[in-house]
Amino acid sequence: MRKATSFKLSTLAGYFLQDDPSTDPDTFDYAKSNFGLIRRAYGSETEESKEDSQWQKFSREIQRLNGQAEPNTRYKVLFLGRHGEGVHNVAEKRYGTKAWDEYWSLLDGDEYGTWVDARLTDVGISQAKTARAAWEKQVKHSIPTPESYYVSPLIRCCATAQVTFDELDMPLTKPFRPVIKEANLIGMQLLRETMGEHTCDRRSPASTIATEFPQYQFEADFTEEDLLWDAKTRESNEDRNKRLFELLCDIFASDDNVFLSLTAHSGAITSILEVVGHRRFPLQTGGVIPVIVKVEGNRPRSK
Template structure:
């Protein structure tokens, strides 16, 4: 248990998704440059006027803020990506949410569909590839490639990250090297789609994924009888962020996860609610300030 945690703030005015006037039901990040606002920065240089993209200006500004801040303050940009459509999404639509929650979600599958540790459907794979095409189009225009890639260890999240980033022509020194993080998972318990596979299976299917230190062979977090409360999920995701901000010195991070996990992250960082479709991505500009005392005591 750490003797400190972080207080998080979403810095508004940089991404359209952070603004109250943006309709999350209509917003399409693929058509809006990931939502980056067209604006000026205090780090803009007269000699570069007209020669730099908004992403280049933004990246320089973020690094400037982080470099000049005290050792207890950090600035990062998190690209939060929801996995593409999985077979559990298909099943919930097929049976209806009420029946799904009360019965079908507790099974490994039915009617020719398997949703335990659900994999992507063809539609879900296509959604991930659409995100990849956006990255492909923006990398030459200066969007900063993620410096660290974190993934939920559930199959659908790893598949999404792979389809999004694996084929990109990334800058030298910034390879796609995903790290599996237990705390980045979807709401825990009861639903078999949220029970992860054993570590040996993950290693066999995704040998390029580095599972974090202490990653257990069997899933110790999933409980077949108890479903995690939203308050518990929020605490879990706040602990994940504390870990990343305390130990990862990089500024631009990719986190590929789930709707519930992303909702909790947005809540922790003080971001407005913003629903993501399957395969959706939302960038957030975050300030973290170290606070004395462990998070459990502060909650």
């Protein structure tokens, strides 16, 4: 397995409403606000480009930033999507967070069903359809569409990505073949939720995932069974941050594309935002947040 290269990561604020401390995450609606894109002028604008859409101007601005960047510096745009509501989210609401964390989350389920590798509810599917409609709307305004797609191996994320992107009128969605991001022999570079104890975060066997999502791509080291989930130990926020930092470094070391989609979990996205220096911005289930990341450091040479 390739050892992850370490980069210096930071975020570039001032482009999206989610960057602004005055934007309330509890009431913000990404689908009704063009994913949060701020209507403003950029240094890349010309007289001829003033009539272009804001997304077209944004795309040129990212191109300008990369074109004028110092050596070993690049800019990436991450579209971070949280999975839709899962049956485990409903169970936590049913019992309350304290009882959920201390007792119910350690079980496989209750009288209403199982939440091991939790599935989407009807509400969760509807939230993924909302994300799909949001992308469809923004495509008409020339949003820069993802050039790479990554997804957590947990079923709720695979299903959210499927409903959102499959056969959408965008590049790389016909067919939709995201990379399931879990290089798990060393337990790092995982696009997964906080690890351990909670059975909703124990993934299904690779064969089950492959049967339900036959077009999805597995990394070479993906194991049949989940060798990483630990029934007795819950990952700390600090360790989760380290893991998600390693994930980003792994992607940035190997992926030359600028616009990247990651479908993941609330904890994973919280850590991604933290390690790039973005303000805390909890996403509702099914929510999406775009983030500009400045990547500084030498990339490994190809062998």
